[in-house]
Amino acid sequence: MKVSESWLREWCNPSLALDALGHQLTMAGCEVEGVEPVATAFSGIVVAEVLTVTKHPDADKLNVCTVSYGTDEVLQIVCGAPNVRAGMKAPLALIGAKLPMPDGSTLTIKKGKLRGVESQGMLCSAAEMGMSDKSDGLLDLPADAPVGTPLREYLKLDDQVLELNITPNRGDCLSIAGVAREASLLTSAPLVPPAIPTIAASTQDTFKVTIAATEACPRYAGRVVRGVNAKASTPLWMKEKLRRQGLRSIAPLVDITNYVLIELGQPMHAFDLNQLQGEITVRLAHNGEQITLLDGQSIELKDNTLLITDQAGAVAIAGIMGGQRTAVSLETTDLFLESAHFAPSAIAGRARQYGLQTDASYRYERGVAADLCVQALERATQLVLEICGGQAGPIVDNVAEASALTKRSVTLRAARIKRVLGITLEHAEVKALLERLGCEVTDTAEGWQVLVPLARFDITIEEDLLEEVARVYGYDAIPAVMRPLTPMLHLPSQESVRLEQLRAPLIARGYQEAVTFSFVDEAIEEQLSPGIDRIRLLNPLSAELGLMRSTLWSGLLRAVSYNLNRQQTRVRLFEVGAAFSLEEGQLQQRRKIAGVVTGFNEPEQWAAPKRKVDFFDIKGDVEAILAAVSGETFYFIPVVHAALHPGQCAQIATKEQVVGWVGALHPQLESTLGLDQSVFLFELDLAYLQKARVPHYTAVSKFPALRRDLSLVMDSHVLAQSLERIIANVAPPQVVSWTIFDIYTGQGVELGKKSVALNLIIQDASRTLEDSEVNTIVATVVAALEAETGATLR
Template sequence: MKISIEWLRQWVQVSEPVEQLAERLTMAGLEVEGISPAAAEFSGVVVAEIIACEQHPNADRLRVCQVATGDETLQIVCGAPNARAGLKAPLAKIGAVLPGDFKIKRSKLRGVESHGMLCSAKELGLSEDASGLMELPADAPVGQDLRAWLGLDDQIVEIDLTPNRSDCLSVRGVAREVGALLDRPVQDVAVPEVPAAIRDELPIRLEAPAGCPRYLGRIIRGVNVGAASPAWLVERLRRAGIRSLGPVVDVTNYVMLELGQPMHAFDLARIEGGIVVRMARPGETLELLNGQTVELNQETLVIADEVRPLALAGIMGGEESAVVAQTVDIFLESAFFCPTVVAGRARQYGLHTDASHRFERGVDPELPRLAMERATQLILDIVGGQPGPITEAVEPASLPQPAEILLRAKRIPQLLGIDLPAAEVEAILRRLGMQVEAVAEGWRVRPPSFRFDIAIEVDLIEELVRIWGYDRVPVRRPVQPTRMQPEPENLVARRRLRNLLVDRGYQEAITYSFVEPRLQALLDPDHKPLALANPISSDMSVMRTSLWPGLVAATLYNQNRQQSRVRLFEVGLRFRGELENLAQESVVGGIATGSRLPEQWGSDEVEVDFYDVKADVEALLALTGEASRFRFAPARHPALHPGQTARIWRDDRPVGWLGALHPQLTRTLGLKGRCFVFELLLDAVTTARTPQFTPLSRYPSIRRDLAVVVADDVSAAAVLQEVRAEVGALLRDAFVFDLYRGKGIPEGHKSLAIGLILQESSRTLTDEDVDEVIGRTVSRLGRELGAVLRE
């Protein structure tokens, strides 16, 4: 938003240097991107009038003009096609300096002396128009310095507004802000009600009141669209970055810049019947003012007559109903369009207009009538005409309802850390245009209609500190109690889980809790996910029932960027059940694919396998100090390989899964290589045994190895479980150190070699003690698992 300081000073007294004002605005949240002069630097240019214009005797394209400057008449040779007697234009006299340090000297063109130069707008740096002389209005004072007459010694402040502050997309809005910051009154523009001179009206029908709850229109007959826009109007538009397009359009643009209300003018002769505000119908098209023809969809709000669409509501008018040189009667529109209806529609059609920029952010719903009166007044002053009465169609129930907010006095220091006197709180709020009523707890506040971004108590507190001054908030060092927090010994801190997995080569990922329904169904079809009522996008429309969808998506993302070795883990929530009894369970999950170790010279590359990831999970379980209470049981999971899947149990409670992604699923998702995943309930791996001191045994340990033959479907875990159950307290460790199939082993069987470490804390074990334990163990294995001692 570009703001002329000269224009701003007509609304509010600003005596401070522009740089100081820019600093105050920036600190208040209206970031000033830059300050620039209103016009390029030039001097010695005056308003002049051509009193005679004759053909150059020696050149077809040149004219010899006699130009009055107020105190003398000068001969000027000019090649502009619009040079003519009676025209007022800028004259650079001898000694003048134009932009680019171009100095004007006495010259002779084709044998005729020229005592200066008549200028185009481009030569003065005021426009890109170089088609002819800059035409000044008939009332321009001859002989006056052009810079002074146009007020070009002005500065332009460009403000980068956040989307919530669309109330400042006008001079009026910025003036209100400056008035509040500097505690100065704002001089609002005087807009008297324009009486109707004729009774002509157009009927207005709101068929989509949710998108347009207020629409005002007015007929003005007998306008002279061929009249020129006054220089002050053209100049103010130019300084705001808008070019002049004709008096009627210039007025609607001016009112938008001044008050913040986008408007539109239709050629009344091209409207059939009345005005209908409705949604577009299938198959309708509209040629826009920029020449683009768009095919409308049913979600687009349009302004139509009884036959066809005339304009994209709040975005751009149509070419067929535009004001043209032949227009005599116009229909003026001023309306309120809901941001939700306009937002995104302009981009959908490849458009971005000043109107859509404002309407999709929000415009004051109480502004259309004031804007209509202001625009009518200016149109009558510039192009004449006879206005009809204002016709208004309104659906009050669909208009934004003013908020009433309770601001508690105690809440201000809680959030800001400062105590603002009650009188200052009330003064700031009233300077911002709010209605304030003191109550026992603090104040009851009603924001003005143009501040629809203020809805809750914290918004009001933000406004207080914004106007009071962020830079005045004292800097205090944070205070933290030095008392150490207890950390129960029977809990494993989450940071230990994270550190362990990082030490084992994993990287922590944080993925969205919202996932794609298709991916969720592939990875966890047994649980129906909770669908979001208003998702960010279609691929983030359900709540995850497992961490795997996010981790798989992250792995695929990395593989697509030439990362062949991926190891990721996440600690987060999964969501299961219906909305009424939704369970939020904390889990830790991981995924591994690619090589077992990073590429190196010391070993060949080996692909990660099931047992590598199982070892990582076992390391997590070992943090509890009760690894023997966990077991891995063969199981089936729809997303996992049927031969490489384990259900993880803690005692009799299932606490997680481990396995390889199903090969068919891997191909469907486009993953490269085998992928192994795990997921564990967090409470199962963070609840640990309370450490208890046990003195180290002074007596030696004894190792005995057993080789037993069991059926192929008997797992090593089952064998170790029976060994632990039988040996009891004497067992310090039991592990499998060899697996054999082949000669001497029956078909469908395998040989497992198990190492047992035995130790007694009160005496040295004898061979007889050990033999007795081993005998009992072999008997139990035979009885429970059908195992036989390998010969």
């Protein structure tokens, strides 16, 4: 939001320098991001009058002008501007004047000759004075501009523009009036708005309006103005004010609505009355309905879009942009001026839905006061009649929802100010502060009952009023004192304990926790988890963030790519977050933990050789997580996953459900993401990892343990977890552990078979076992392995 200092001081002129005023605005929440001059530092330019214009004897595009600049001397100026004419007022750069150049240098005006004719200065365009990027001719000054007056003084060019960062909750500050209210509130300087007269109707012509979508459009005011001169010139003062706000002058009727938008904060639209057919209806669009907008863009509408229509169809997208068919032009003679209140929820996101962003939609999305419509309409009518002439009809004010004009009532208790803000304020001081906010305040036994201005959409509860008190009192004036706190014992929740137990083994293995976007690229998401019903965003931040993620891998892989592109070749990341999908038409949100690793298994060091991370490294990391979960046995089952390498992929499951996946990223996906090294991933559903393991003590046996090594030949497809399941089912408690320590295939072992060497550690807690007992235990285990896997002793 740009704010001209001179325009702001017309409304409120505190006795503060601009930097001090900017500091107060910043501390109150309207951050001043920058201050810029409205014109470059030219000098020696005055208002001049062109007396005569004759053709240059030796150049078709040049004219020889005689110019008066407020003294008895008349200067001869050679000028090539196409709009120069006798009697016009224009800026004149005298001999010795200094003008800015595009490269940052300065041009000093000297007496010279152009095609043999002497020129004693230069008539200037706005671009030549650094007031615009381009100009079609001389800056045409008003006829009453005083000749000889320095141009900087006449146009008040020693002005500055503040660039304000207005937060989304403060839509009431998106105008000169709104910022002036803030300045008056903070400095106690009087607010002096311009006089806006009630325009008496000089014709009884009206145009019928029907509001069908009453919730989206609670109020719609309009007025007919006939006999306007659309070819009139926009006054220079208005052009200058618009320029300083970053708006280009287009034509008087458009400039007036833009001026009222900036001044009061109420978006308006002017329709060519003779192009409207039948009556205006405010309604929601039909799917597929078409409109061609002012910028020439043809839009296919959706049924969530609020429209202004006539009998022939849509004439504007409400609160966003008008249509081309009913737009005003230089041939317009009769107007219908619109000033409406649209609910923020009816406008929010609609402009982005069609790839649009306008000043009107920016304000309506944040909230425009419902009581501003008629005031803005009167102001626009006043300016139209002054600049373009015409006859105004009566205002037709359609209020479909009276509740939109009902002020919100909020209670503020005096005791809460002391408790929450830690300051003590006098009752009268608080009341005066609230009244300066524009509130209507009634005293109560505990404090105040406050009627909030309609423009303050952000004040809904007592805490909002407390924030206003703190903001206006001054955050820097509140003492930095710690509040006395009653000691309390906060026990962590079971879920937080469980998550910490899952995070701990990953952190210990060198992982770093990441937080990534929940919005992801559709192209990558489809490859990571094909066949899932996904949630598409109606108004994505960008085309690459159009879906809600169904897997945490989407964000983690982008993070890996980002790090690898910045020479971080060893990456270990994990994330705990939500994944989203549609199941039977219902939104499902599942909490998951996922990780990704790539590069070397250890940081570079002298004590160990380099080795690239592999499938078994990440499988070990997953097993460390699962070891923190009690009550379940987890199996790694070789099943194909579309995103994972077919030979390095496993589904993680219990006897009842699938818990997650682990494996190497598919080579095709590695290529798509531009990854030049192998990447390994895992993802687990937290819903199936509910119970944290509680450590318990096991007595250490004082009797010797016995080891028995077994070499078994079995089919090559038999999994280690199959052996684990069998041994766990048949082995007595004396088998305290077992380990596979060798696998062999090759000479001496039949094709399709493998030799697996494992050991059994056998120990009793109460006595030393005899050989016969140990042999019986080993025979039981071997028999079970033979029966279920076909294994034989080698």
